[in-house]
Amino acid sequence: MPKLAEAAVLATGSILNIEQSIDFDSKQPDGLRLLIATGDGFASVKLKTEVANILKPVSGQQVAWFLRYGATGGGDRGASSYATFVRVAEPNDLDRIAPLIARKG
16 A cells, blocks of 8 residues: 655745754755745755755755645654755646636625
């Protein structure tokens, strides 16, 4: 039986900031952390090194990405949330989204 993944959300906007992400345990670089301005908020996104090497993000770049959100911590540890990259949005995604958006009228 296949394992179902959590839903992904579409985030669109421009990259404001890029910084190195460091693994908490090994203290070694493990990708990039990006801040994306979405127009009505911000998304902080972690890109694994392999994905960052493919996407080659730069500040100011416009993006349309599917992200998956999660959280860690709680109890005796500080809680925090995070977003990870799932994939770049594709033109056929608009066919699934457009019918769900009410038209002005």
